[in-house]
Every structure is written in C-alpha cells, then in structure tokens.
Amino acid sequence: MNASKTLHPALFDKPEKKATRDAFGEALLELGKQNPNVVALTADLGESVRTAAFEKAFPERFFEVGICEQFMMAAAAGLALEGKIPFATTFANFGSGRVYDHVRQSVCYNRANVKIAVTHAGLTLGEDGATHQMLEDLGMMRTLPHMTVVNPCDFIETRKATFAVATWKGPCYLRMGRSGVPMITTEQTPFEIGKSNVLLEGSDASIAACGVMVYPALVAAKELEEKHKISVEVVNHHTLKPFDAKQLVKSAKKCGALVTAEEHQRTSGLRAACAEVLSESLPTPIQYVAVEDSFGESGKPDQLLEKYGLTTASIVKKALAAVKMKK
C-alpha cells in the first residue's frame, strides 16, 4: 500500500466529511462566472441540489421550472441546441427514471449538450425512503447512446467532475449524494472523464468502486492487508461511461480477482460494466457488493448501508471469496 499525495492525509484517521452536492453548488457558481453560456434549471429542488448560489448570481440564466422534470430535460435540450450549456438539476430518481424517455429522445438522440446533475442518489438519501432512493440510474443512463455517466466519490472529485462535464462535449449524467462523505482525494489527484484512478496499488485482489463505496473499499483494503495479509488494489471508477476498460483489465491481470462495490442494484451498474469487459478480454473471478434486487427503506444513511450490506465488512468478505476463487 502506498498512499501518496493524491490521497487525503487523514484518510484512515476519521477524515472530514463533506457532501458532494455542496461541491457541485460551488463549482456551478464558478462555471457561471467563467462561461456566460452556462445556464441552470431546477424542478422545485433548488435548495437541495445547491443551485441557490448560481440563481442569486445569475438570475437571468436560472430557470425554476416547477415540478416538471420531463419538461426540464427536453427544455434543457432546446437550450443546448441553441448553444447553451444547461445543467438540469434534480434528485437522481427524478433525473433518470421519471424522465427516461425525454432524456433518451430529446437529449441523447438529439446529441444535445445537456448536463444532468442529480443529487440524493442511492440508499444514503436516508429517511425519505425507497420512493426516493434511486438505485437503478447508473444502469439506465449508461445504456443510452451518446450518454456519459460520472459518479464521483467525494467533495473534491465532485468539484473537478462538475468542471469536467461542463467542457465535455455531449450529454452527461453526474450522480451525487445527499449526505456528507469522507474526503478521499486531494487537489493533486488527477481527474479525467473516462480515466479511472488507482487509489491504492495491490497484487492479490482488485476492488473496483464508485461513488460512496470508494471509501469503504479503501478501508477494506487496509483491513485485508493488515488482518489477512492480502494485497489489495483499489480503483476508483468514477466514470461508468465511457468505461476505462484498459485500467480494469490491467488491474484484473495483475491481481487475478475482482470485487465491485457500488451504491446501486447488483445488475446494470459498475458490476455489469466490469463483467462486460472482463468476460470478453480476461475472464476473471468477480464478486460484488451492491443492493440485492430490492428497494430501500427509511433510516439513517449508515444504518441503511449496514442493513443492505454496502459496508467495509462486506467488501472484505467478498475480497476473500474472490481470492479463493482464483485457486
């Protein structure tokens, strides 16, 4: 294990927690200052998705459309086709499932340069419960032609991702959470859409993680090395599409076993992306940590992650199983 300056110094020592959506709000405001073509839309969730500062600074470039998410996505496409860079903001469930056909036809088929920026994804939304805990969006979105899908792991990475999607040509889906998550990366950590980051190097098993599962993956790697003498690589696959197949294969080749970890259903998300690549390029034992084909429920984020098995302990268990499969 060789933590460097690209990992937060307090990584394993009660790191500070900050919400990814806060980073988005700050970055959006800066983007507004940098580029007059950046506009933002929201569907009655401006406070929650952190567009308030942008709205205050650029009221004429901010469109509060009311609870009209379908309209918002296609109208964002219209704005994009006229040369604007629209950020369409809402919660993950309203920005994917609710509006899927509008995103498919008006955004993707039109190749409209729309940036769908969603917060409150996954179980860690917490108390609002299953109706709002979107766990299928990565799959839905990465299936769409022309779509780019990014799920950053922490505050600093979200900031970089927001700037990156703004300059990226074409439709993007930027997935963020509600609650505070540990600071993992630093300003020096590279971020490039479509290029995964090796956060820890190892040789016995590789963990492919995204979003809020990157932190438990790192803690699991530490535990595996300390308690089980297993050397684990941790790769942050922040971009689900275009997927960094090269890095995945490289890690799989080196380690010979893979664990995927995501705050998503066990099908169609990161696990699927990894399996798709490896089944063709390098058949490798894969174990997964994900939601087992079920809806969530109300509770505190940590309680939910525990109950649905999205934990460090699950990753450790699955890594041991993956290593066993090698033999």
Add this chain to the structure above:
Amino acid sequence: MDKKKIHELKLKANTLRQDVITTLLAAGAGHTGGPLGMADVFSALYFHFVKHDPKKPHWDGRDRVVLSNGHICAILYCALAESGYLPKEELKTFRKINSRLQGHPNRSDLPGVETSAGSLGQGICVAVGMALAGKLDKKPHTVYALMGDGELNEGACWEAFLNAHKFKLDNLLVMVDRNDIQIDGFGHDVLPLDPLPDKFKAFGFDVFEGNGNDMEQVVKTTEKALKTKNGKPRVILWRTTMGKGVDFMENLPKWHGIPPTQEQADEALKQLRAQRTKLEAEKP
C-alpha cells in the same frame, strides 16, 4: 397579402400533397392523413412566413420550426425538399435503410430538422427551451412549435405550456393540428380535449383559431398571431381535415398511420391533379 401570393401558396400546398402521396407510396409504410391535413399550413410557413435559408440551414437568424408530432414528418420532408434542403429524389428513401429521412425525424441526420421527435410531448418542451434561449440572447426570431391534438394527451405538453407562460415567451408560436383524430379513433372519444381554446386561455396563452385548410384563413390568422406580442405565448388551433384533398382518406382514423397502395396512390394523385388544374384556372 396579395391574392397572387395566396394563389402561389395554394399551388405549393397542392405540390406538397402530391409529394406526400408519392413519398408514402415509395415508403410502403407511414402516416398519410396528418401530412395531407397540414399541407396548407406547411406551405404558408415554408414559402412565406418562416425566415430560413436552405443553403445555410444552421443560420442563427432563422426562425425555428420545431415539429413535435414527429409522425407527420412526411410533410416536413416534402416542405424541406421543395425548399431546397434536399433533392426531391431523396424523398423516395423515406423510411428505408440508410436514409436521412427516418420514420420519425432525427436532427442529426437532416439539416432543417430542429429536433428529433416521435415520442410525443417532447418537441414542445424542446421548443420552449429554444424560446428561452432566444429570449436570453434577445434574438428576434420566432420559434414555431407544431403539434398534433392527440399529442396534447401527453402531460408533459402542459408542463411546457405552464413554463411558456411563466417565462413570458412571446417569441413562441404554437400551432395545434386540431383534426380530432388519433390512432384509436376520434379524439373526442379517445380523450376529450374541449373546451380546448379555454384550456389554452387558462394557461395564459393568446389563442387564435382558424381553418387550417383554407389558405386565406391560414395566412390571415398567422399574420394576426405574429403581430400579437403581449408578453404571452401564442397558440393557433388549426381546424383541419385529416387526409385533406383525397376524398377517400378524409376524416377517417384508419388513414392516420397507413400508406396508400399503388391503386389508391394513382386515384389520390388523379384527384390532386384535378384540384391543381382547377386552381391554375383561377388566375388571381
């Protein structure tokens, strides 16, 4: 508008109708009734009202014509071809493999198509987004949003109308093809929309109505709507006859989504040519 111009637009509408028949015959599949019903409105738009340049389809100063009910795209393709956006010969490729003329229009394929449309209730939202951009940049062009009345069944249309009103989009002119026919039958049976003018008024629109198959009315009503700029979105409800111009197609729901056979096409063209001969005799 002088009588000569109106006469020209009537002839153009007849040309478009004939092209719709030959295009649908060659395709062997597709929607015939809607395109025929909207031929007069498309003639008035493309050959008179709309500012556009077929040689520079992406010219920034153009008016945007957004077809929201994509399934009537045969009339859009015929109008674009007659304007010079594509060779008329290409109309024969409609709905065929490797064609730019998709069964429902695709923006990326064909210059002149402002948005991909097919799944209903979306083009109007795209048009509102374009009108928002036009307002933001203080551009003088008009965004025309063409819709079917059956399309108004889709809830998203009404989301778009609420927002068109909120953002005072008087650069938007919605046109509804009020033919009262959709796939499963007459609109008033499938899902009643009346009182439709009152609905639009209640949504904050300036509402205009006219016979969409009477060129004098099409021109007069469109001129009136374009002159009206009250800080409100505008809508024209065009009463049209689906299948207009071909007697055995008129006002029959079955002609929503089928093409003519060779025999039917011959008969349709015969009728349309006779109408043209009559029109040509009426020198303005």
